[in-house]
Amino acid sequence: MSQPTWRPGKRVAIAGGGPAAVSTALAFIQRGYDVRIFERQSECKPIGGAVLLNIPVLAILRSYGISMENIGSFTTTSFQNKNSHERVQLPFNKEIEKRMGIKGWQYGVLRSSIFQKMLNLLPSNVIYTSHEFKCYSELEDGIELTFQNGEKVTADLLVGADGIRSAVSRQAFGDPNLFHAGIRVWLAWCDQIPGIPENHGVISHDWQYQASFFPMLHEGKPGFEWWIVEHSYDGKPVPENPKEYLSNILQNWAQPLPRLLEATNFEQVYRWEIFNRPSMKTWSVGRVMCIGDAIHPVSPYAAYGLGMAVEDGYFLARALDGVDLRDGAAVRAGFEVFEKQRVDYVNHNMEFARFSGYMFHSLPWPLAKIRDWIFDYTPILGNLLKKDYLKKAEEQTMNMKELHV
Incomplete structure (x- = not known):
């Protein structure tokens, strides 16, 4: 894929070098625009552990040119308590599977693996490293970016994809009012272990912890991603021995989670304190649009x-x-279309995830035990998942007709 010159009317500048930035770059390049990614670090490098990707995301990545052959395999997802009593199994939508040509709903991958596949699709001269965004100035028919190294660049459009502490978002919208979401996540992975079903993932809870696992592929090799979620707060002490600490949590948990822990290289375990910001009703100002964690960090x-x-x-x-990105009115009209498609949808998922984190990790013991009894013996959890998680995502997927096969 060759990258053209920096042509007025087609110049898209992206602050940040993570998955949101690279996805934006790939999508605009496909449509004939000139793109530059400005990353503050010396390289674009993913952080974090394993992730789950659903069908619409996989279809987008496929449209960019990523092969689905070594992404993973379809997986059934079961919600259980710590003793392996099943509460609900996440249903598949056969019509979506047919329309998209992808089986199942979620696939487990390592963040580093999928991000590298995305980076491999970019032309070599798109990414400008060691360019930390400082500020922008709106022009009559463009926008000027200034970087901490003193360089300046004029573009037609600025996309803020520079993470949860986004400098672009701060200039555009002010203080993001970040707050701790009340949970800490331990992300881990290990190679395949014989005797554990390869196409079955489990999300399980006791009264205060979540412990879950999912099959995945890493560089074409099968393995498992697993994670633990616990209550936390800003400044909560970090255990000196994470393996011992997590082993104590899983001591009485149903297999295979204790086996996965024992098979894990703890040098690769990632601890993640979860911060959020209040939901925003608009993500754009002038010629600036913020996306991803820069405007909607998600639990x-x-x-x-x-x-x-x-x-x-x-x-x-x-x-x-x-x-023509020089046309401010046309840009604003495009922004309105984008925000109409995305803002309410994303905010719903963001707020439902925040509510779920509170419900599973911040309720006092008596209420938590009542919650667990309700989820163990009634269909309420399944109804919540279908209504607040699956329904809107499936509606969006059905409307992405250009990606149907």
Whole structure:
């Protein structure tokens, strides 16, 4: 894929070098725009552990040119208590499977693996490293970016994809009012272990912890991603021995989670304190659009953070397809289309994930035990998942007709 010159009317500058930025770049390049990614670090390198990608995200990545052959395999997802009593199994939508040509709903991958596949699709001269965004200035028919190294670049459009502490978002919208979401996540993975079903994932809870696992592929090799979620707060002490600490949590948990822990290299375990910001009703100002964690950081209870970032880039480029970006009115009209498609949808997922984190990790013991009894013996959890998680995602997927096979 060759990258053209920096042509007025087609210049898209992206602050940040993560999955949201790279997805945006790939989507705009496909539509004939000139793109530059400005990353503050010396390289674009993913952080975090394993992630789950659902069908619409996989379809977008496929449209960019990523092969589905070594992504993973379809997986049934079961919600259980710690003793392996099943509460609900996440249903598949056969019509979506048929329309998209992808079986199942969620696939487990390592963040580093899928991000590298995305990076491999970019032209070599798109990424500008060691360019930390400082500020922007709106022009009559463009926007000027200034970087901490003193360099300046004029573009037609600025996409803020520079993470939860986004400098672009701060200039555009002010203090993000970040707050701790009340949970800490331990992300881990290990190679395949004989005797554990390869196409079955489990999300399980006791009264205060979540402990879950999912099959995945890493560089074409099968393995398992697993994670533990616990109550936390800003400044909570970090255990000196994470393996011992997590082993104590899983001591009486149903297999195979204790086996997965024993098979894990703890040098690769990632601890993640979850921060959020209040939901925003608009993500754009002038010629600036913020996406991904820069405007809607998502609790891992959505299992959708990286996925929504990938979707943001795709939908933004789709909304501006064919637009002369010098035309401010046309840009704003494209932004309105994008925000109409994305803002309420993303905010719903963001808020449902935040609510889920509170419900599973911040209720006092008596209420938590009542919650567990309700989820163990009634269909309420299944109804919540179908109504607040699956329904809107399935509706969005059915409307992505250009990606149907």
